[in-house]
Amino acid sequence: MPTTIPLDYYLALSAILFVTGVVGVITRRNAIIIFMSIELMLNAVNLTMVSFSAFLGDIAGQMFVFFIMAVAAAEAAVGLAIVLALFRKRQTVYVDELNIMKW
Amino acid sequence: MTTPVLLFSLFAIGAIASAVLTITRRNPVAAAMSLVGHFFMLTGLYLTLNAQFVAAVQVLVYAGAIMVLVVFVIMLLNVGNEQHLSEKPGMRKTVGTLLAVLFAAQIIGVTTARPTGMTALPDSSVAIGTTEAIGQSLFTTYLFPFEAVSILLLAALIGSVILAKRQLS
Numbered sequence: 001m002p003t004t005i006p007l008d009y010y011l012a013l014s015a016i017l018f019v020t021g022v023v024g025v026i027t028r029r030n031a032i033i034i035f036m037s038i039e040l041m042l043n044a045v046n047l048t049m050v051s052f053s054a055f056l057g058d059i060a061g062q063m064f065v066f067f068i069m070a071v072a073a074a075e076a077a078v079g080l081a082i083v084l085a086l087f088r089k090r091q092t093v094y095v096d097e098l099n100i101m102k103w
Numbered sequence: 104m105t106t107p108v109l110l111f112s113l114f115a116i117g118a119i120a121s122a123v124l125t126i127t128r129r130n131p132v133a134a135a136m137s138l139v140g141h142f143f144m145l146t147g148l149y150l151t152l153n154a155q156f157v158a159a160v161q162v163l164v165y166a167g168a169i170m171v172l173v174v175f176v177i178m179l180l181n182v183g184n185e186q187h188l189s190e191k192p193g194m195r196k197t198v199g200t201l202l203a204v205l206f207a208a209q210i211i212g213v214t215t216a217r218p219t220g221m222t223a224l225p226d227s228s229v230a231i232g233t234t235e236a237i238g239q240s241l242f243t244t245y246l247f248p249f250e251a252v253s254i255l256l257l258a259a260l261i262g263s264v265i266l267a268k269r270q271l272s
Contacts, residue, residue: 007221012211015206017118018207019203020125032131053152059236066157066160066241069164077259077260
């Protein structure tokens with residue numbers, strides 16, 4: 001057991017969290033929960049960025065996280081507005097009931 | 104066990120557990136609450152990396168703003184529990200999940216087979232995580248992306264108002 005945490009542990013942890021998000025997107029039907037799974041994936045990447053930034057002593061990684069958070073906030077607003085508009089039109093948030101773009 | 108190891112294990116286990124809860128809860132509100140817990144665990148992990156500013160912004164933006172938005176939409180739509188977690192286990196879902204797990208195994212395999220050799224945080228990590236250092240960098244080197252993000256946020260604001268409006272006239 002090491003006395004300090006090496007970078008590899010953070011990378012492995014964020015890989016696990018990212019895959020949890022991917023599994024959520026693939027298996028769930030509720031659009032809001034798929035949206036939350038996307039947030040999980042974004043946060044896993046943020047964790048990688050911050051750990052590289054801290055271990056390499058380079059501020060660029062943390063700046064990236066700042067911008068990713070801004071984009072995630074924009075995505076949250078637009079994504080949830082789309083879910084809202086969708087519900088108003090089709091009375092459902094389950095993605096397997098929405099197939100107008102399917103052929 | 105030293106304090107860094109203890110804190111990392113605590114937050115890492117908490118983060119994985121709350122992430123798994125988020126994608127397995129039937130009730131959307133329970134999933135959202137697990138996600139809030141997940142964000143707090145990540146805040147703890149950021150603090151173990153000496154990234155104080157990112158940790159504070161994580162609580163403000165994610166656990167605060169974004170989750171309020173999500174819970175508000177859940178409340179507005181009033182959707183109940185999912186009847187089935189997924190419609191049919193299906194070929195696509197099984198293969199997709201398998202590939203995703205394989206991806207995690209691959210990353211963990213690579214990091215254990217060829218470690219980066221960085222076993223401890225350098226002293227410089229304390230200085231770069233502060234609000235002062237981030238602010239200085241934000242308004243000098245990253246001034247243009249900063250301004251571009253403000254335009255993006257404005258566009259998202261207008262877009263979401265138009266999308267959520269009842270009727271366009």
